[in-house]
Amino acid sequence: MDRQTVGVLHPGSMGAAVAACAATNAAAVLWCEAGRSTASAARAKQFGLRPVATLTALLQRSDIVISLCPPAAAEDLAREVAEHDFTGVYVEANAINPERTRRIADLLDPAATVVDGGVVGSPPVHGKSPTLYLAGQVTATEQIETLFADTAVRTKVLGTDVGQASALKLAYASYQKASRVLVALAVGLAHEHGVDQELMSVASRRTDSYLAEPGYIATTAARAWRWGPELEEAADMLADVGLPPEMLRAAASTLARWHDVKDDSELTLADALARLAQP
Structure with a gap:
């Protein structure tokens, strides 16, 4: 399988470290500079993420988008993505309840594929190795498994029902x-x-x-x-x-x-x- 481009929303302490692991097998890992703090910029630079100026640019270039943000912002962020008609794989990896995860799946373009994700453990730095639990369409979860193969982020697929990982x-x-x-x-x-x-x-x-x-x-x-x-x-x-x-x-x-x-x-x-x- 050709290497894919990954976009991360947004590179907090967990998101930046997880994105850096994805970079092992991705063509590139992008993040959007617009509206982000100097701390976010410093983390992104530290982990070698490539900046893009706008969310539009990130979504146009990304095959896979990973959403890792504060729980309260998860749906608003998904709505922004939906407005751009994103049709790739959207990994909803925030700490939100299954009902909200399913709502987010309904928000996105029908051509997009939503993978339910849940990270259990500390950020993958200094020898830590969290597990990214996955649920959703088989071909999409296999893509995410491949993305993190042989990295500090372990993956485990729970099933095909969106909400299980959450x-x-x-x-x-x-x-x-x-x-x-x-x-x-x-x-x-x-x-x-x-x-x-x-x-x-x-x-x-x-x-x-x-x-x-x-x-x-x-x-x-x-x-x-x-x-x-x-x-x-x-x-x-x-x-x-x-x-x-x-x-x-x-x-x-x-x-x-x-x-x-x-x-x-x-x-x-x-x-x-x-x-x-x-x-």
């Missing part, structure tokens, strides 16, 4: 991210009563517990702007199937206390706990 991603995220929120609350509660060091001593006897990793609370805070909407998506998914969504909505509400420290890599545990204790 469901798996959010089911995992509902546990993993809500668990981190519970750790922050437990440590915050102990800290307010002056027994946080003793709590850490107790937790250290259970090294298989997230509670033994209090240092990750600051990382959780810095990612709260992304994690909160993911948990809201997962809560919607629970409600859709008759399961109680309240726990995940509460976790999302807790994460909202950290929205003003977006991607702050210098945030300390003490700072994160102080912000958590103030409405």
Whole structure:
């Protein structure tokens, strides 16, 4: 199969790293400069992505488009793509619930092929190897498997039903991210009563517990702007199937206390706990 051109929307920390892996087997990997931040430009340059000036140019040149953006923006981004009559393979890889994924599939040109995707794991840098789960038309999922063959991004096809990959991603995220929120609350509660060091001593006897990793609370805070909407998506998914969504909505509400420290890599545990204790 001839190498194909890939467009990535948009190169955040995950999107840029995944796109760089795609470059191993692609003819080129493009990103659109219009409206993006200097941080996005720096990431794209770091990972060797080729800039184009407009979304129109990206879509005209791309055989495959991979959408990796904040969950709230996924449908608006798909609408923009739909306005350009894109007819290639569109990988909807955002952390959104299956119903939204199916809506996006309906938005695009009937000649386009939507592949449902869900990335589980950390960005593929520094030895990390996430899995991109896929669901959709067989020939299209095979194209994506070929695109990431022998790279740090593993792929696994779940089936042909659009929504399966999204469901798996959010089911995992509902546990993993809500668990981190519970750790922050437990440590915050102990800290307010002056027994946080003793709590850490107790937790250290259970090294298989997230509670033994209090240092990750600051990382959780810095990612709260992304994690909160993911948990809201997962809560919607629970409600859709008759399961109680309240726990995940509460976790999302807790994460909202950290929205003003977006991607702050210098945030300390003490700072994160102080912000958590103030409405």
